[in-house]
Amino acid sequence: MNKAQIVDLVKEGSVYRGLIQCEALGQGKDVALRFRHAKTENSIDIPCVYDKEEYRFEFDATMLQVKKGVYEIDLYEASTEKLYQVLVDQKEEVMFKGKYNLDYLVIEKSSRVYFPTYDSHKRLQFVICSLTNPEYFKVTKIACQNYVTTEKEIRFENLSWDEISCKEIKALFSENGGRVIEEMPMEYGKDLSYSLDTIKEVICENAKFKRYRAILLINDGEQLQRCWIYLNQKAEQPIVDPVLATWEDPVPVDETEEVEETEEVEKEIKKLMLYYTTNYYAAFAYEEQDAFYGKYAIANIEKFAMKNEKITMQASYVDFSAVPTKVRLAQRFEESYMDFPIQKTWEKKGVCYLNATIDLSAFQMIPFYLDFYVVFEYQGREILARVGCKRIRDSHLNKRLIRYTYRTGDGYVAYPYSTMYNKLSLVYREITKYDANIYKVKEMVSAWLYKGMRYYLNRKDIWLVCEKNSEMAQDNGFYFFKYCMDHNVNHKVYYIMDKESPDYKRLLPYKKNVIPFMSIRHMLLMQSKVILVSSEGKSNYFARKYVRGRIVRRFANKRYVFLQHGVIALKRIDSTFSKAALKAKLFVTSSEFEKSIITENFGYNDDEVIVTGLTRWDVLQDKSEEQPMREIVLMPTWRTWLEKMTEEEFLESDYYQMYSSLLQKKELVSFIKEKNIRLNFVIHPMLKKYVSKFASACDNIQIYQFGEAPINEIIMKASLLITDYSSVSWDFCYMNKPIIYFRFDIERYEEEQGAYVDLREDIVGDVCYDVDGLIQMLKKSVNQNYIVDEKFVQNRKNYFAYEDKNNCQRVLDEISKKYYE
Structure with a gap:
């Protein structure tokens, strides 16, 4: 392959401009800079302009609209279809400092990174990756021997990068989840200073974020390093207080807003805080101080037992000079709660523990949900730590259905469960027929059967359809099921239905494909690799408000097609039917207008939202x-x-x-x-x-x-x-x-x-x-x-893309395309 050389490259914002020389090409026309993905071979061309024996190019990295990966760079001549490898000029040390140059990095706020580099043969490459990609950004830490705070700046002194052959360094400011907020100005040296005014500007522009981190990018010539500032002088000490410094009212108040003198104004008093994490990394927070400590306080269940109304727990917690005083059982969304004393605290191998007993009969509970907290006392204030239960989630709460159930005697039942965020909570509700021990036995039997039959069942092509509470056959689920039955589709489609429901008679023509709700067969199939198709949420496939047990956990992430109950427009329901909450793989809509509502508000990708029309409209x-x-x-x-x-x-x-x-x-x-x-x-x-x-x-x-x-x-x-x-x-x-x-x-x-x-x-x-x-x-x-x-x-x-009575077929086609093509 012929050769070309890049002789100049500059970056302004996200735009790259450069010059390439290629003697073999001469004054060729229709020349482009070709980016070819090293693995997929997909390519994209950037037009070049011939100018004084050189080819000039310009492109905006953020507008490339290509996948992440490494791209080989060639010059492409369209008339001859020849490719010319682009090599780094012999003076690469001018453009690159080793294989990289931090000045050439383009970092989007989504933490997507673009930068040029070259391989062992000096061939020019272009990389698109995440800032967290370990192949290009090795994670390390830099020890800080001391920090100094003033009214104008935060300075980290004597940073220990002596062992690193540092050619250049760049400072970034990111929110705690890794999303880059701002590039911070800094000079190479042993100290790193952050201007308080600059931080104020960042916070003002990104008010939805509360936690921030300082990130350093270091180029050692052969490897890029993503570094956290590590406060090593605290490494051998327990965390006494995570907050190292605070600044009052760091964000300017809008003084143009007039408030009547008689009006009582209640506002959150937020502070900018420099703090260090449990791993001793330096971080920043901008929020109300009590809320900060509440999130910093951590308590996790280590041992849990329940007998009738008595719950005993052992929890570990983070010691930061706050004293645990009691365990609180609180009604969710209500102000009602009851505190129970902590019986014992102790420390073992650097971990703090507490014991407590909760008597459910002592608290006048109201339906439906209650949460557990450890109450800490800190500087005269109460700080609440939600109790986590990740370590006991599977082995205790969701399997011991009979033992961990308290019947109050007045027609109500209470039992603990693990939330989707692994927090300990309690359900308190009226007893239903599905609370009988026979259904718990059925669940255990079905779990045992599934172990022996899972390889057989998982090879079956099974679709399960249901509607509200598995006791109705009137909505989109029923009409989709009816269509599948009447047209003999090439799938095993079953309808889950309560035999005592008045609508059961509507399913009698298809009785062979109707599975009784909460039967062993129903529970067995719910554990296998089925596709769920429903006009309601997945919870309607099982006894409502169970929120625990083997089956609930197994079907939580199953393939799921949401047929919808109606057109979404007149009621905001994105918190209920968001992608995070509903976890649908396909979301049915009736028009491009409705689809835009879903993609813009519910978190779904464009290919996950289908425009087919509602299946019940066919009839x-x-x-x-x-x-x-x-x-x-x-x-x-x-x-x-x-x-x-x-x-x-x-x-x-x-x-x-x-x-x-x-x-x-x-x-x-x-x-x-x-x-x-x-x-x-x-x-x-x-x-x-x-x-x-x-x-x-x-x-x-x-x-x-x-x-x-x-x-x-x-x-x-x-x-x-x-x-x-x-x-x-x-x-x-x-x-x-x-x-x-x-x-x-x-x-x-x-x-x-x-x-x-x-x-x-x-x-x-x-x-x-x-x-x-x-x-x-x-x-x-x-x-x-x-x-x-x-x-x-x-x-x-x-509001209607189709009025042709073919909605069921379109839904069927979309499901087949999603899972079988």
């Missing part, structure tokens, strides 16, 4: 004119703030008062009787315990508990929908039927729940805010023979 058809009398559906969604209300509080809530008064409204009753209309009020499943509280003396008003009648049938028979923020409105929109949005609490809803669209403007139906306005809009729509306004007809085009 939707307008049956409204076939009915003996016109039907209207009133179907509101629930509110998060109603969840923990007592019955008395619920009956006094705006939600109950508004809908209860609507059902009793004489004007409404007279109108629907006059027009021979039936009003079907469908109550959300989260409020099913209050169904009996809603009543109407009018025969034209029917009240349904969700699931009591097939929702699809109710929707198809109806001529009009009254709802608030429910996604059922998209089914009516899909059939081009009129919708009235009754949003009497829109201000509170926007503040506490939120939406992804403007609830007043981005709509496909009329909006009203009180009962009188609702009745007037209803009369108008009925008198106009349920015609949809033209502006809403135009708006609906944004």
